[in-house]
Amino acid sequence: MPLLHALSAELRSLGGIVVEDARVVGVGWAGLRSTVGVRTNRGEIIAGTVVLATGTPILDRGGFFSRLRAQRSYVGTFDVGDRAPAGMYLAADSPTVSLRYVRRPGADDEPERRVLMVGGFGHEVARGGSERSHVQELFAWTRRNYPDAVLENRWSAQDYSSIDELPYVGPLLPGESRIQVATGFAKWGMTNGVAAALAISEQLLGTGDTWADTLRTWRPSELRALPTAAKTNAQVGLHMTRGWTRVVLSGKSEPGEGEGVVFRRGLRPVGRCTVDGQTSTVSPICTHLYGILDWNDAEKSWDCSLHGSRFTASGQVIEGPATEALGQV
Numbered sequence: 001m002p003l004l005h006a007l008s009a010e011l012r013s014l015g016g017i018v019v020e021d022a023r024v025v026g027v028g029w030a031g032l033r034s035t036v037g038v039r040t041n042r043g044e045i046i047a048g049t050v051v052l053a054t055g056t057p058i059l060d061r062g063g064f065f066s067r068l069r070a071q072r073s074y075v076g077t078f079d080v081g082d083r084a085p086a087g088m089y090l091a092a093d094s095p096t097v098s099l100r101y102v103r104r105p106g107a108d109d110e111p112e113r114r115v116l117m118v119g120g121f122g123h124e125v126a127r128g129g130s131e132r133s134h135v136q137e138l139f140a141w142t143r144r145n146y147p148d149a150v151l152e153n154r155w156s157a158q159d160y161s162s163i164d165e166l167p168y169v170g171p172l173l174p175g176e177s178r179i180q181v182a183t184g185f186a187k188w189g190m191t192n193g194v195a196a197a198l199a200i201s202e203q204l205l206g207t208g209d210t211w212a213d214t215l216r217t218w219r220p221s222e223l224r225a226l227p228t229a230a231k232t233n234a235q236v237g238l239h240m241t242r243g244w245t246r247v248v249l250s251g252k253s254e255p256g257e258g259e260g261v262v263f264r265r266g267l268r269p270v271g272r273c274t275v276d277g278q279t280s281t282v283s284p285i286c287t288h289l290y291g292i293l294d295w296n297d298a299e300k301s302w303d304c305s306l307h308g309s310r311f312t313a314s315g316q317v318i319e320g321p322a323t324e325a326l327g328q329v
């Protein structure tokens with residue numbers, strides 16, 4: 001948060017404007033392709049150049065969704081007295097676990113405390129079985145290593161990895177610099193995001209062309225990763241087939257509290273979930289490229305195993321390449 005505050009203060013001091021709570025639903029050419037129009041749920045903006053830094057790009061042009069893997073990981077913070085580690089550690093074995101401490105301001109006159117933060121237990125979005133089981137794994141690991149740990153908060157998040165492991169930073173399409181993307185940070189976006197910003201500003205301002213070429217979208221090194229791309233897309237195909245087979249074979253249609261089920265009504269797939277006693281029914285077909293959604297039992301959301309789009313229990317977009325809410329049935 002201090003980093004974000006500093007960045008937004010600097011942007012504003014240079015005359016920039018930060019607009020929050022607005023969702024971009026489309027980006028396209030305007031003014032005989034001399035400018036770019038950004039359509040949001042709060043109106044349209046015309047820009048000379050647009051940088052899509054939306055996690056995975058929300059535009060399908062460029063096909064980045066097929067060159068990225070969406071990965072979720074879990075985090076918990078725990079009170080462990082004075083046993084929080086003084087440094088930051090990343091496991092060398094599997095599953096990947098990272099440990100660090102977070103400073104918590106004390107209440108009233110109490111001194112600041114150090115809280116243990118445990119992260120990891122990741123998997124590709126909607127592909128690792130029950131999400132709640134990954135949270136339980138994280139808790140169990142923490143209890144084994146810190147028997148007195150008391151949970152304070154827990155959450156999960158997702159990030160995207162490219163097929164050749166380096167971020168994609170540069171034009172959405174070859175030779176077209178008016179729409180830029182920055183993605184594929186592979187859980188190192190706090191640092192790689194800064195590198196991406198430097199690379200894009202260098203390119204737009206024409207101030208140099210140095211190390212940034214390594215990160216460019218449409219780089220030749222990607223050719224070496226073609227076998228990985230083929231494997232990634234074969235898995236997407238497999239998950240597409242599995243999802244639709246699940247609909248055909250479906251049984252249960254009444255979810256218990258915190259559950260979500262996909263079943264068939266006639267020929268139509270139906271998704272139904274119950275959260276805090278409220279049951280919602282949606283079309284479980286992802287609005288990106290029609291994958292069948294899975295219920296995320298940790299975050300109570302509908303998640304897509306194809307390219308990582310996520311939707312709330314009632315079908316609103318949370319994140320991923322999808323820009324439209326789920327249909328009603």
Ligand SMILES: Cc1cc2nc3c(=O)[nH]c(=O)nc-3n(C[C@H](O)[C@H](O)[C@H](O)COP(=O)(O)OP(=O)(O)OC[C@H]3O[C@@H](n4cnc5c(N)ncnc54)[C@H](O)[C@@H]3O)c2cc1C
Nearest residue numbers: 022023024053054055073157158159185187188189190191
């Ligand atoms: C568990 C975990 C631990 C991590 N630890 C580290 C670490 O130690 N060091 C490190 O460097 N990195 C770490 N990362 C990675 C880092 O957090 C990410 O790489 C980084 O946040 C990605 O930045 P981003 O800008 O691409 O995407 P995000 O941070 O996801 O930002 C994308 C933004 O775009 C907005 N958006 C999306 N779609 C739209 C739309 N249609 N309209 C308007 N806005 C939209 C979203 O609301 C969001 O605010 C970690 C990630 C995870 C999951």
Ligand code: FES
Nearest residue numbers: 286288289304307
């Ligand atoms: S995210 Fe692409 S089909 Fe769902």
